[in-house]
Amino acid sequence: MNKSQREVVATALEILDEGGLEAVSLRAIAERRGVRMNTVVWHVKSKGRLLELMADAIVAEAGLNDLPARWDHRAAELLARYRRALLAHHDGAAVVGGTYAPEPATLAIAETLMAALLEGGYHDQEAVWTCWNTLYFTLGLCREEQAISSAEPDRLTEAVTSGAFPALHRTLPHLLQPSFDDRFTYGLQRLLNLPATAPR
Template sequence: MTVWDRPEPPTRPVPLDRERIVAAAVALADEGGLEAVSLRKVAARLDAGPMRLYGFISTKQQLFDLMLDEVYAEFLPEGPPGDGLEALRTLAHRTRQAALRHPWLADLLGGRPALGPNGLAVGEAALASLDGLADIDTVMRAVETVNAYSTGAIRREIANLRAERETGLSQQDWQRASGAHLTKMLATGRFPALTKAVHDGADVDAEASFATGLDWVLDAVAARLTPPPPPPPA
């Protein structure tokens, strides 16, 4: 039985429902990451006994499933996401924006398909945006490719932000602290490509890097989208 098939928890003695449980779990994760989330901690925040939650959620993974689906609602724009590749672009950017608001999200992206109502709605929007542009297998591979790029880029960006928080060094501070070592290593002549990148490469921020990579991925996907052949005449 999935968490979506379980009944709502009883409302006595403390009012308790799925919405309050998930909101408390998301708040804990926003404050301290996934390691700060447990059924006992959620129950304590709600001033309820943990056994009341266990009757509704049997594992921490089910709690994570609920949290993930809650944030999936932030992926979809308020209006229609658009058609074709532009819809996938919108979903990718909104996924990144949600991860910046909820850094723990990066740890849950890329796993098994999300089966909650919001996760299914995101999957439906992505697949429907390419409906008719290619056969269903090509459409699925296209969506998977864009999702794989987005997940990897988001995880890298969040990892850098976590490193800044944990070390107290911004990206610029870290570069300055590492500069002497890097200069010495490049001076050996063993890394000519890296030397060219360091000396001549443009310094772009994370948002611009994400957008550029996404454009390239979508251009490659567009090249593989060919409409399915028409049905044979009756």
């Protein structure tokens, strides 16, 4: 990104954090920056392109410095940073999950994760699919965490206790205690075959 694009994206992220994804628009950015909308369009071309640049800026916040040397700990730490970057912004997972952006930071995250998996002995196709699965799992869990409301447990209890869902009814106490940190750790352990002591 050039300097002007970075400034537009920074403003877009401010609006995102204040009002969520629905509040982000080229017009809102122009108003915030005190410029004409054509000026914003000149720098980012379209709302779709803006979202791609926003997604890459969010992903860039994960950072690649000082990752663990061991491949499995490196993969787990990288995905934990990716998750924190998504959760650091209102609707961050929705922005990133709603784009397909082969941008520098996004590619750097994928490259680092893929290299760790290959170092761990995954063959090429297995490394690709595991990379996808871990990133999609992280994105999906973050989208749920950012979207869930305080009313969800009551709605779930009411729906499940109707008698039509015996398996869900049996496991309801666990469904009602969604520790997203624990679910994330467990999911990575299963997807990467990590020991229970692997770092978050």
